[in-house]
Amino acid sequence: MYMSKTRGNDPGPTIDELLHMPATVDITTAARALGLGRSTGYELARRGEFPCRVIHVGSSYRVPTAELLRILGIEPAA
Template identity: 65%
Template sequence: MEHMSRDELLALPATTSVENAARALGLGRTRAYELARRDRFPCKVIRIGVSYRVVTADLHRLLGVTGAERPSS
C-alpha cells in the first residue's frame, strides 16, 4: 500500500474512512479496523452504524500537520 501524500492528507474532509487514516499512518487495513473496534486507534474514531469514521483534525495533530500548512484555494 502506498502512503498518503501531504497534499492528499490536507485535502481530506472533516472525517475520513479508517482505510484513508490507515494509509496516512502506514497501517494495514485489517490492523486499523482491529484497533478501531477495540477503541485503540490512535485518533478519534466515530462509529456510525456499522461504519467507522476518523476525525481528520485528530489525524492531522497526530501527524504534526497544522492549519497553516493548508494550501490556499
C-alpha cells in the same frame, strides 16, 4: 474511500492529499495515512485502540481529519 487503493509498498498520502481530505475519513484512509494496514486499522478501532478518536456511525467507522493531522504533526494553513 477518499484516496485510490494501491498495492505493494504504499508510501501513503502526500501532505497535500492529507490537507485536502474531507472533515472525516474512513478507517482504511486513516490507517493508510498512519502506515497501518486496513485490517490492523479496523482491529484497533474495534478494540478502542486506534491512535486517534474514531466515530462509530451505524456499521462504519469515521476518523476526524483534524485529529489525524494532529497525530501526524501537520498544521493546516489558517
